[in-house]
Amino acid sequence: DLPRRVDEAVAEAMAQVDLGLLVVPAELRAVAGARRVASAAGMALRDLRVVVARGPAPGGLDVEEVAGLLGLPLAGEVPWDAGLTAQQASGTPPGGVARGPLARFCSAFWGRVPADAVGGGV
Numbered sequence: 765d766l767p768r769r770v771d772e773a774v775a776e777a778m779a780q781v782d783l784g785l786l787v788v789p790a791e792l793r794a795v796a797g798a799r800r801v802a803s804a805a806g807m808a809l810r811d812l813r814v815v816v817a818r819g820p821a822p823g824g825l826d827v828e829e830v831a832g833l834l835g836l837p838l839a840g841e842v843p844w845d846a847g848l849t850a851q852q853a854s855g856t857p858p859g860g861v862a863r864g865p866l867a868r869f870c871s872a873f874w875g876r877v878p879a880d881a882v883g884g885g886v
Contacts, residue, residue, distance in 0.1 A: 768797070770804040778808035785839055785884050787815045788881045790824035795833050807874070813839035815869070820844045 766774050778784065784805060788798040798814075806812050814836040816827040831838035843865040845851075851861060859866040 766805075768801050770801075775808045778805060781809060782811065784809040784812045785815050786812060786834070786836065787817050788834070789817050789819060789831055790827065790830055791819070792825065795825065795830055798834055802836060813837045813844065813878070815839045816841045818843050820846070839874055840869055842866055 766777060770778070775857075786798060788794050788803065802812060802814075814831050814834050816825075816830045816838070818841060825833075827838055827841045831834065845865045847861065847864065848858070848866075851864075854886055861867060861868055
């Protein structure tokens with residue numbers, strides 16, 4: 765988890781990463797902001813992909829459209845997690861509930877990524 769602004773310290777941290785995931789809500793304004801982040805992050809990351817986060821309301825941009833607008837490969841989609849606020853309040857880390865949307869996304873994502881794509885493994 766890195767800030768939106770890429771300074772020298774952030775660029776150094778990104779240079780150590782084999783694979784970056786940019787999480788972007790499926791909204792036009794969010795995509796516009798993410799373009800700036802992707803442009804800066806893309807200079808330091810060898811492999812940057814987009815994860816589309818769905819909000820509680822139906823609709824929004826299509827996941828392929830978000831990836832296309834950003835010019836990044838689509839890593840997947842994370843559905844809305846209604847319990848995230850309660851989990852955060854109780855100290856449960858994001859993705860800490862095994863059957864939650866984020867945990868399911870992570871499990872599926874790592875099942876698709878070959879070990880050689882991330883420097884030989886985690």
